[in-house]
Structures are given as C-alpha cells and as structure tokens.
Amino acid sequence: MSEKKSARKGSVGMDFLQKYQKEFAEYDRLDQDFIDDDKIWTQLNKWEKPSRQDVRLVLKKAEQCVRLEPEEAAILLQNQDETTIREMYELASQLKKEVYGDRIVFFAPLYISDECANNCLYCGFRCSNKAIQRKTLSMDEIEQEVRIMINEGQKRTVLVYGESPTTDIDFICESVRKVYSVKTKGGEIRRANINCAPLSVEELKKLKKVGIGTFQVFQETYHHPTYRKVHPQNTIKGHYRWRLYCMDRAQQAGVDDNGIGVLFGLYDWRFEVMGLLYHTIHLEETFNGVGPHTISIPRITPATGTPYSQNPEHAVSDEDFKKLVAVLRLSVPYTGLICTAREPEKVRREVIPLGITQIDAGTRIGVGGYSQSKRANQLPTKEQFSIGDVRTLDDVVKEICDLNCLPSFCTACYRAGRTGEQFMKIAKSKFVHRYCLPNAILTLKEYLLDYASEETKQKGEEVIKQHLENFAGEAVYDSISQYLKRIEQGERDLRL
Ligand code: SAM
Numbered sequence: 047m048s049e050k051k052s053a054r055k056g057s058v059g060m061d062f063l064q065k066y067q068k069e070f071a072e073y074d075r076l077d078q079d080f081i082d083d084d085k086i087w088t089q090l091n092k093w094e095k096p097s098r099q100d101v102r103l104v105l106k107k108a109e110q111c112v113r114l115e116p117e118e119a120a121i122l123l124q125n126q127d128e129t130t131i132r133e134m135y136e137l138a139s140q141l142k143k144e145v146y147g148d149r150i151v152f153f154a155p156l157y158i159s160d161e162c163a164n165n166c167l168y169c170g171f172r173c174s175n176k177a178i179q180r181k182t183l184s185m186d187e188i189e190q191e192v193r194i195m196i197n198e199g200q201k202r203t204v205l206v207y208g209e210s211p212t213t214d215i216d217f218i219c220e221s222v223r224k225v226y227s228v229k230t231k232g233g234e235i236r237r238a239n240i241n242c243a244p245l246s247v248e249e250l251k252k253l254k255k256v257g258i259g260t261f262q263v264f265q266e267t268y269h270h271p272t273y274r275k276v277h278p279q280n281t282i283k284g285h286y287r288w289r290l291y292c293m294d295r296a297q298q299a300g301v302d303d304n305g306i307g308v309l310f311g312l313y314d315w316r317f318e319v320m321g322l323l324y325h326t327i328h329l330e331e332t333f334n335g336v337g338p339h340t341i342s343i344p345r346i347t348p349a350t351g352t353p354y355s356q357n358p359e360h361a362v363s364d365e366d367f368k369k370l371v372a373v374l375r376l377s378v379p380y381t382g383l384i385c386t387a388r389e390p391e392k393v394r395r396e397v398i399p400l401g402i403t404q405i406d407a408g409t410r411i412g413v414g415g416y417s418q419s420k421r422a423n424q425l426p427t428k429e430q431f432s433i434g435d436v437r438t439l440d441d442v443v444k445e446i447c448d449l450n451c452l453p454s455f456c457t458a459c460y461r462a463g464r465t466g467e468q469f470m471k472i473a474k475s476k477f478v479h480r481y482c483l484p485n486a487i488l489t490l491k492e493y494l495l496d497y498a499s500e501e502t503k504q505k506g507e508e509v510i511k512q513h514l515e516n517f518a519g520e521a522v523y524d525s526i527s528q529y530l531k532r533i534e535q536g537e538r539d540l541r542l
C-alpha cells in the first residue's frame with residue numbers, strides 16, 4: 047500500500063517516521079542547545095521580588111525601543127507591584143503606538159488537513175484521538191474555502207496542516223499555489239502564511255519558491271522535560287531540537303520571514319517568555335540581526351476528545367496573560383505579536399492596546415469549516431480546539447474602528463520584498479509608518495467598499511478621515527488621497 051493511502055487509514059509507515067533521522071543525529075551530537083533550563087530558572091529566581099527601582103531601571107532602557115536582555119525581562123516578569131505593573135502597561139502601549147501606530151492587521155486561518163502522525167497530548171488532531179474525523183482538502187475544496195474567505199473580505203491567511211505523508215512538501219506547495227490562484231472580482235488572497243511541522247532545508251527551499259508570507263512553527267514549550275512529557279518520543283515531533291532549530295534551517299533556505307510561538311499552559315509562563323526571548327536572541331545573533339517577524343502566544347483551549355486540554359497543568363490566568371503580552375512588547379519592540387481568536391472578545395480587547403499587532407477574525411478552524419459553518423465551534427469533530435471569539439470579520443473590524451484603531455489588510459511589505467534583513471532595517475528605523483499606515487488606510491478603504499456592512503462602513507470612513515489627517519502637510523498626504531479616489535473609482539490593490 048502506498049504511504050499516502052496508509053496514512054489515510056490512520057497509521058503511517060516507519061519510512062515516514064524516520065524521514066529526518068539523519069538530521070536528528072546531527073542535532074543529537076550537539077553538546078547543548080541555546081535553551082539552558084537551569085540558567086533561565088536561576089535568572090528568574092534571582093529576581094524573585096524586584097524593587098520598584100529595579101523595575102523602573104529596566105523601563106528606562108525599554109523606553110529607548112531596544113531589545114531587552116533576558117535578565118531584564120526576568121525583572122519585569124517577576125514584578126508583583128501594582129504601581130509599576132501599571133507603568134509597564136503604559137510604556138508597552140506607548141511603544142506599540144510608536145513602532146506600529148494604531149493599526150491592527152487582520153488575517154484568518156485556513157485549515158487544510160487534520161491528518162497527523164504526531165500525538166501531542168493537548169491537540170485535538172493527535173493521531174490517537176478517535177473523536178476527530180480525518181480529512182485533507184482536495185484542490186477543489188481549497189478553492190471553495192478560499193472563495194468564501196475572499197467574499198467575507200479576507201486578504202491574508204495562514205494555511206494550517208498536521209504532519210502526515212498526505213500533506214508532504216509537494217502537497218503543501220500545490221495548496222499554496224492553489225490559494226493564490228483563486229481570484230474573484232476585486233478579491234484575492236494576497237498573502238498566504240504557513241503553519242506546519244518543521245521542515246528540512248531542501249523542503250524549505252521548495253516552499254520559498256511558491257512565495258509564502260510568514261513561516262510559522264511554535265516550539266510549544268521551551269522546557270526540555272515538559273516537551274518530552276507532552277510529545278511522545280516515538281513521533282517526529284518528539285525531537286525537541288529538530289523543532290528548536292527549524293527557523294535556522296528556514297533562514298538557510300532563504301525563508302527569512304519567520305514566526306515563533308509558545309503554547310501557554312504547558313509549563314510556567316514566565317519560563318516560556320524567557321524561552322521566546324532566548325530564541326529571538328539566538329536568531330538575531332546567528333542571522334545578522336534578523337530575529338522572528340512575529341511571536342504567537344496561544345493559550346490552550348479545550349479540544350474534542352482531549353482531556354489534557356480541558357485542564358492544562360500550567361493554565362495562565364487572564365491577569366498573567368496581560369502581563370506576558372506587555373513584557374514581550376517591552377522586550378522585543380520590533381517583533382509583531384499575534385493574539386488569535388482562541389481568546390475571548392474581552393481578553394482580546396484588553397491585550398490589543400498592550401502590544402498586539404495582528405489578530406484573526408471570522409475564523410473557522412474545522413477542515414472545510416468555511417463551506418460548512420458560519421462560525422467557529424460548530425464542527426467540534428473537525429476542529430483542532432475551541433475558539434473564544436466567534437464574531438464575524440465585519441463585527442471585529444467595526445470594534446477596532448470603535449477603539450479608534452486602524453484595521454489593516456495590507457500585504458505590501460512581503461510583495462515588495464521588504465522581508466528579513468530588509469524589513470528589519472525599515473522597522474528598526476521607524477519607517478514602518480511611511481509604508482504601513484498609508485497602506486492600512488488604502489486596504490481598509492477596499493474592505494469598506496467591497497465587503498462591509500453599512501454601520502462598519504460609516505465607522506471605517508470616520509477612522510480613515512482621522513488617520514489621514516495625521517499626514518496633513520506631508521507629501522504622502524496627497525498620494526494617499528489620490529489613491530483613495532482611484533479606489534473609489536474601482537481600482538484595487540494600490541499600495542505604497
Ligand atoms: N501540526 C503542526 C505543528 O504542530 O507544528 C502545525 C501546527 S498546529 C495545527 C497549530 C498550533 O495549534 C500548534 O502549534 C499548537 O501551538 C496549537 N494548538 C494545539 N492544540 C491546541 C489547543 N488545544 N488549544 C490551543 N492551541 C492548540
């Protein structure tokens with residue numbers, strides 16, 4: 047029986063499980079990796095009770111918009127004092143405004159397959175879960191899903207896959223090409239990010255050729271013993287270092303726009319934030335200053351047939367979640383922070399001003415979910431976990447406008463080649479505003495004309511007017527105004 051067929055029946059051959067054995071052996075030979083569990087705990091313990099003065103010294107440095115050192119982050123993570131926690135929140139909001147403006151970038155995930163050979167304790171898609179219906183979308187089904195997403199107003203997506211012979215690298219590439227090929231009147235997906243299992247350099251080179259946006263892989267937990275506990279050792283995912291060095295391989299393959307993340311709830315959240323920071327520093331030091339483009343901060347939510355997910359061992363409270371967002375914003379001011387619809391509306395509302403730069407909305411996470419349901423959580427036997435914010439894209443766009451922020455569907459940077467080192471140069475010198483805010487205005491205008499409800503349209507036009515005024519007296523004011531007119535006359539995809 048072919049490898050693909052046997053995978054469909056729920057079991058995979060040894061060949062598949064051993065496909066990266068040679069590479070594993072190379073990583074096994076390393077004396078140590080860049081996450082030192084003991085050192086992280088020593089740093090956290092050293093600052094078990096920082097004084098106000100300790101915290102304020104770190105905040106003074108953070109004001110300069112520079113990446114913090116792990117020990118400085120440890121001081122903020124351990125801070126229990128309400129007054130200085132408020133100061134941390136204020137500075138985090140201020141830095142977010144300085145670096146990113148009031149803009150929030152929108153995307154939606156597209157689940158391509160729930161077939162998976164791994165057995166991660168927390169995940170609804172793990173191979174031992176009999177409560178999930180297995181399915182990989184055909185190319186026609188992908189097209190159907192994409193059409194619905196486009197018609198709801200989406201421009202950016204992240205394609206999500208399990209790890210299975212059915213979704214090998216050639217299939218992943220074909221699915222990306224399919225997504226980009228779907229065009230409707232005025233609509234298309236302009237940026238497809240990928241969230242899949244770690245790949246080899248050769249596989250990543252293939253991915254590079256099809257023109258993906260961000261390549262995302264979350265470490266889940268940086269704590270070695272916990273990693274071993276929740277990822278069985280007889281699976282590919284059981285190999286900690288194969289995952290840890292995945293973004294190094296991506297950089298080597300030329301995939302330079304990368305997203306890292308942690309699944310909060312598996313281990314102590316303070317340790318995990320330190321892990322994210324060490325990962326960022328490792329990438330910056332190894333690749334000429336280019337760290338991750340984004341950091342994702344999912345918290346575990348309940349998944350069908352998955353007892354571990356109902357009651358995670360290190361569940362993170364809402365208060366601690368807010369704090370970790372602020373600490374990340376202060377520690378890595380130039381890295382995007384993604385807060386997904388796993389979080390309930392109320393939590394998202396509270397953390398957005400503290401430093402979040404990207405959110406999803408109108409999300410369906412079942413395989414085939416856009417065709418089969420109007421909202422998330424309606425297909426529990428097809429969904430990887432449950433969603434906290436099930437509102438439509440239009441509802442969330444409206445709310446972001448109400449907060450006086452600027453919803454953005456912009457995809458200009460990666461299409462103009464402003465990624466990796468290029469992007470970092472622009473971001474670090476704060477020129478992000480020159481491109482991102484005008485393009486946010488232009489893409490919001492398209493959304494309002496093509497997809498928005500009357501109420502959202504009114505609010506959105508108001509927001510555009512206010513944000514345009516911020517450019518008064520600058521040359522770019524005229525360019526934006528002219529482009530807005532051309533969009534009103536029917537042109538699309540105009541960008542700076
Ligand atoms: N299968 C690939 C992998 O594991 O790298 C692709 C990613 S998986 C489909 C997307 C992410 O969902 C995982 O990396 C994990 O962080 C997150 N996830 C898994 N189970 C979850 C749960 N119960 N609640 C919230 N997020 C979960």
Ligand code: SF4
Binds near residue numbers: 162163166171172207
């Ligand atoms: Fe598979 Fe990813 Fe779920 Fe693990 S987290 S079981 S690798 S889909």
